[in-house]
Amino acid sequence: MNIDALLAALRARPALAGLTRDGIAPLPATGTAHGHARLGVSIGGKPALARIAYAHPGDPTAAARLDAQAAAFRHLAPLRLTPALLDVVPPSDALPGGALVVEAIDGRAPRIPDELPNLADTLAAIHAAPLPAAGGPIPVHANPFLATLEMVERNAALYLDAAVPTQGARAEIADELRLMRGMSLAFAKRKQPRGVALADTHPGNFLIDVAGKAWFVDLEKVHVGSPAIDLAHCTLPSSVDWHPDIGVPRTSRADVAAFYARYLDRIGTRRAEALRPWLMPMRRLTWLRTTMFFCRWRVETRGPRDPANPAQWSDAGLDPRMKAHIDARIDDCFARGTIWRIRAEWMGLDPLAF
Numbered sequence: 190m191n192i193d194a195l196l197a198a199l200r201a202r203p204a205l206a207g208l209t210r211d212g213i214a215p216l217p218a219t220g221t222a223h224g225h226a227r228l229g230v231s232i233g234g235k236p237a238l239a240r241i242a243y244a245h246p247g248d249p250t251a252a253a254r255l256d257a258q259a260a261a262f263r264h265l266a267p268l269r270l271t272p273a274l275l276d277v278v279p280p281s282d283a284l285p286g287g288a289l290v291v292e293a294i295d296g297r298a299p300r301i302p303d304e305l306p307n308l309a310d311t312l313a314a315i316h317a318a319p320l321p322a323a324g325g326p327i328p329v330h331a332n333p334f335l336a337t338l339e340m341v342e343r344n345a346a347l348y349l350d351a352a353v354p355t356q357g358a359r360a361e362i363a364d365e366l367r368l369m370r371g372m373s374l375a376f377a378k379r380k381q382p383r384g385v386a387l388a389d390t391h392p393g394n395f396l397i398d399v400a401g402k403a404w405f406v407d408l409e410k411v412h413v414g415s416p417a418i419d420l421a422h423c424t425l426p427s428s429v430d431w432h433p434d435i436g437v438p439r440t441s442r443a444d445v446a447a448f449y450a451r452y453l454d455r456i457g458t459r460r461a462e463a464l465r466p467w468l469m470p471m472r473r474l475t476w477l478r479t480t481m482f483f484c485r486w487r488v489e490t491r492g493p494r495d496p497a498n499p500a501q502w503s504d505a506g507l508d509p510r511m512k513a514h515i516d517a518r519i520d521d522c523f524a525r526g527t528i529w530r531i532r533a534e535w536m537g538l539d540p541l542a543f
Contacts, residue, residue: 194283195226195241202276204232205290213239217508219393219432221486221515222409224506227293232275238293239278242286243506248499251280254409255287257326261411262291264321265385270311271405294404296396298434302444306451307403308395308423313455315405316384316416333383333415334376334467337474338369344481352484358525362480365532369474376470382463386414390423393432417464417471418478424448425472426531427479427522433514442534442541449543468543469535476531483519 192213199205199213205228212229221243228237242258244251255277262274272292280287299308321327330336345366353359387394388410396404422428424445430437449468453461489502504512521527534541 191283195239195288198278198281198284198288199228199239199290202278202290204276205230205237217511218506219434219508219511220407221502221504221507223407228290232290233273235273235275236293236295237275237290238272240289240291241284242280242288243503244280244286245499245501246282246285248280248285250500251286253326255280255289257328258409258411259289260321260326261408262289264327265315265318265408265411268314268318270314270402271408294396294398294406296398296404298432299392299395299397299403301392301429301435301438302440302448304397304401304403305392305424305440305444305448307397307401308390308392309420309448309451310455311395311403311405312387312390312416312419312423313452315387316419317456318385320383320385320413328412330383330386330412330414332377333381333386333418334470334474335373336414337418337471337478338373341366341474341477341481342370344485345477348481348484348488352487353523355523355525358523358528361525361528361532362477365473366477369470369477372470381415381417381467382460383413384416386412386416387419388412388414388422390419391428391431392423392435415467415471417467418475420449420452420468421472421475422479425476425479426527427476427483430518431515433510445541446543453543465543469541472541473535480522483522486515487519 192210196208196210196213199208208228208230214227216225218224223243224241226239228239230237242255259274259277262271265271266273272294274289274291276290278284278288349359349362387405389407394405394407396406398404424440429440486502490504495501
């Protein structure tokens with residue numbers, strides 16, 4: 190993190206004009222899309238945190254991404270389950286991705302599986318939020334199943350063979366993709382319940398405050414889409430331990446079922462019945478989406494920098510502990526035994542039921 194460049198960009202904002210270098214405290218770089226720094230000032234009575242968006246110089250998509258994130262923070266602010274947006278620092282030569290200044294939440298990582306119910310309560314409330322106005326910066330998935338499948342297929346074509354070294358593991362992933370592709374004709378014509386979806390709901394993106402409330406703090410991927418994806422991503426073995434502060438929890442089948450039951454109870458009978466048929470199809474698709482993320486991460490972070498690809502991912506700025514943790518988790522998720530244990534949720538003799 191270039192502290193001098195960050196300081197200059199922040200001090201250009203009127204509310205932060207008095208910020209000093211000593212007032213910037215970088216946090217360990219554990220995010221793949223953002224760096225974070227605590228700021229030694231308050232704005233509107235709220236402690237401030239800078240979310241510095243990663244981008245290569247000249248990235249033509251950086252401003253739109255920052256705008257969408259800012260809109261998501263504003264849209265969800267009334268719920269008081271996400272940090273308040275305090276200021277927006279636009280992209281510049283010194284800060285190519287720009288930054289959002291948000292409320293710093295005083296909290297800790299969730300204890301998994303014990304606090305999965307806390308996460309379920311927050312997701313239920315966020316998914317019930319009014320949808321953003323059409324035509325705004327927050328993306329909309331008209332058909333979340335097809336939109337996610339298209340993303341999976343695109344990344345599979347580009348990265349699967351190069352990322353997964355074991356033929357048997359690749360075959361398992363390809364088989365699941367084939368099965369989901371076969372479902373697409375039926376699901377293309379079925380209307381799925383939609384809500385304000387968060388997309389990146391691994392437990393490491395939540396903080397638990399002293400009252401036990403779960404705050405969701407990473408609104409980078411908010412869109413109008415499938416609540417079922419958020420439920421899956423929160424509890425799938427491939428994502429539940431993505432963040433090192435969570436450790437490697439051992440969530441049982443009963444823990445996952447209880448999480449879903451808690452969520453469905455919170456959203457009411459009518460909404461629960463409409464969503465229930467989608468829970469397992471979207472769980473399967475979310476596993477594929479996460480696996481393809483791992484494939485792209487493995488290929489692009491280990492390959493040479495391609496100047497023609499401003500969207501190429503990089504792990505150069507990650508904290509060494511986070512980099513080692515990610516590598517270990519991806520290695521495990523590419524193991525054929527792990528893949529089969531996950532697929533057994535829906536293909537075994539005793540499938541997970543909601």
